[in-house]
Amino acid sequence: GSLMPFPLCDMSVSRTAVETPALSTLKLVGKNDISEDYNGAYRFAPIEEAQVSRAMIKRYFNIMYERAVSDIVIVGAGSAGLSCAYSLASRRPDLKVTIIEANVAPGGGAWLGGQLMTAMVIRKPADAFLREIGVPYEDEGAFVVVKHAALFTSTLLSKVLSLPNVVLMNATTVEDLIVQQDFQGEQRVSGVVTNWTLVALNHDTQSCMDPATITAPVIVTMTGHDGPMGAFSAKRLVSMGLNKELGNMRGLDMNRSEPAIVNGTREVIPGLVMGGMELAEHDGSNRMGPTFGGMIASGIKAAHEALRMYDS
Ligand code: AHZ
Numbered sequence: 001g002s003l004m005p006f007p008l009c010d011m012s013v014s015r016t017a018v019e020t021p022a023l024s025t026l027k028l029v030g031k032n033d034i035s036e037d038y039n040g041a042y043r044f045a046p047i048e049e050a051q052v053s054r055a056m057i058k059r060y061f062n063i064m065y066e067r068a069v070s071d072i073v074i075v076g077a078g079s080a081g082l083s084c085a086y087s088l089a090s091r092r093p094d095l096k097v098t099i100i101e102a103n104v105a106p107g108g109g110a111w112l113g114g115q116l117m118t119a120m121v122i123r124k125p126a127d128a129f130l131r132e133i134g135v136p137y138e139d140e141g142a143f144v145v146v147k148h149a150a151l152f153t154s155t156l157l158s159k160v161l162s163l164p165n166v167v168l169m170n171a172t173t174v175e176d177l178i179v180q181q182d183f184q185g186e187q188r189v190s191g192v193v194t195n196w197t198l199v200a201l202n203h204d205t206q207s208c209m210d211p212a213t214i215t216a217p218v219i220v221t222m223t224g225h226d227g228p229m230g231a232f233s234a235k236r237l238v239s240m241g242l243n244k245e246l247g248n249m250r251g252l253d254m255n256r257s258e259p260a261i262v263n264g265t266r267e268v269i270p271g272l273v274m275g276g277m278e279l280a281e282h283d284g285s286n287r288m289g290p291t292f293g294g295m296i297a298s299g300i301k302a303a304h305e306a307l308r309m310y311d312s
Contacts, residue, residue: 033045033046063167063169064169064212066096067096067098067167067169067214068212068213068214068215069214069215069216070096070097070098070167070214070215070216071095071096071097071216071217071218071310072088072095072096072097072098072216072217072218072219072220072306072310073098073099073100073191073192073214073216073218073219073220074088074097074098074099074100074220074222075100075174075192075219075220075221075222075223075232075233076100076101076102076108076221076222076223076224076232076276076278077099077101077103077106077107077108077157077168077170078107078108078109078110078222078223078224078276078295079107079108079109079110079152079153079156079276079292079295079296079299080108080222080275080276080277080295080296080298080299080302081099081101081108081220081222081276081299082099082106082107082110082153082156082157082160082299083129083156083295083296083297083298083299083300084220084222084275084298084299084300084302084303084306085097085099085160085166085299086133086156086159086160086163086299087299087300087303087304088303088306088307089160089163089165089166090159090163091303091307092165092307093163093164093165094165095165095310096165096167097163097165097166097167098166098167098169098214098216099160099166099167099168099169100169100172100173100174100192100194100214101168101169101170101171101172102170102171102172102173102174102197102200102223102229103170103171103197103229104170104171104197105170106157106168106170107153107157108224109224110149110152110153110292110295111149111150111153112149112150113149113290114289114290115290117290118147118148118149118150119145119146119147119148119149120145120146120148120149120152120290120292121143121144121145121290121291121292122137122143122144122145122146122291122292122293122296123142123143123254123258123291123293123294124142124143124144124293125293126292126293126294126296126297127139127143127144127293129296129297129300130144130146130152133155133156133159134155135151135152135155135156136151143291143293149292152292169194171196171197171198172194172195172196172197173194173195173196173197173200173229174192174193174194174223174232174233175193175194175195175200175211176192176193176211176236177189177191177192177193177219177233177236177240177272178190178191178192178193178213178215179240179242182270186270187242187269187270188269188270188271189219189269189270189271189272190215190216190217190219190271191213191214191215191216191219192213192214192216192219193211193212193213194211194212194213194214195209195211195212217271217309217310218271218273218306218309218310219271219272219273220272220273220274220275220302220305220306221233221234221272221273221274221275221278222274222275222276222278222298222299222302223276223278224276224277224278225249225277225278225280225281225287226249226281230277230278230281231246231277231278231281231282232278233272233274233278234246234274234278234279234281234282235281237268237269237272237282242269243268243269243282246281246282246284247280247281247282247283247284247285248281248284249277249280249281249284249285249286249287250280250284250285250286250287251286251287252286252287252288252289253286253287253288254288254289254291256285256286257280257285257286257287257288257294258288258291258293258294258297259294260280260283260285260286261275261276261277261279261280261285261288261294261295261298262294262297262298262301263301264279264283264285265279265298265301265302265305266305267305267309268282271309273302273305273306273309275298275299275301275302276295276298276299277295279298
């Protein structure tokens with residue numbers, strides 16, 4: 001039989017013309033075709049396989065097409081990147097905020113507290129952010145405790161993804177930075193080079209699997225401390241000669257580390273804001289271990305920086 005067309009849907013990001021069959025050809029689902037009867041008569045609306053594929057394909061590629069030019073790109077959806085995304089996109093619904101996350105699962109290291117334990121510690125005054133997004137906690141004086149880090153991360157993620165101006169492309173790696181020279185000869189980061197992570201992981205086994213690009217006037221990099229994926233931009237700035245050397249993350253000192261990361265979150269080279277634990281590798285500041293107020297506040301500071309740059 002001929003395919004049933006997909007229903008027309010409200011696509012807030014569709015600027016591309018997607019061929020959608022005329023409404024008149026829609027096979028309408030009658031009341032009798034479906035049933036939510038749990039006594040053995042549950043019936044789904046009829047569907048054809050291609051409808052499912054097309055429902056995903058047209059959205060995914062519409063998004064890639066539309067976000068090839070974004071307003072602000074955030075690299076890394078850990079606690080810092082997600083806090084930045086929420087602060088930015090909730091305050092500025094006019095901006096196209098695009099998050100690129102290498103992993104399938106967004107959230108970075110924020111699904112657990114320390115040593116695979118579940119509670120998440122957040123020092124004051126960063127607890128204000130928990131009230132803003134509606135995450136309950138226990139007050140222990142100088143800090144608060146969320147009963148499970150996953151409650152923080154899943155709530156924040158759902159708030160971020162609910163914002164109509166946010167796009168999250170997970171399983172997608174930033175492989176390089178676009179660096180252009182302006183009229184004064186100054187080098188400026190003006191975009192990111194992307195590939196599907198599974199492709200990026202296979203550059204040694206397959207030849208020439210070229211990437212795509214996303215350009216934006218402001219890039220925020222929050223890829224975490226060094227590891228298999230982390231500190232991406234901090235390391236690339238050094239290998240490109242835009243920074244002499246990595247500062248390298250220092251040993252743990254909660255009291256020095258958290259304010260250093262928050263107050264140091266800034267435009268490290270034109271067009272590029274760096275924050276979260278990636279900044280510890282860039283600046284050579286301490287790590288803080290399993291306390292997340294610094295990541296939240298660094299994300300908020302990065303949002304302020306990004307807006308200042310965008311609006312200037
Ligand atoms: O997958 C990475 C993670 O989700 C992602 N990422 C890294 N490189 C990427 C690339 N392209 C796209 N090239 C990339 N995505 O970035 C995310 C970083 O999240 P994270 O949780 O690792 O970093 P964060 O700075 O948001 O939070 C750090 C949390 C830490 S580490 C620490 C310590 O070691 O003492 N303490 C805290 C609170």
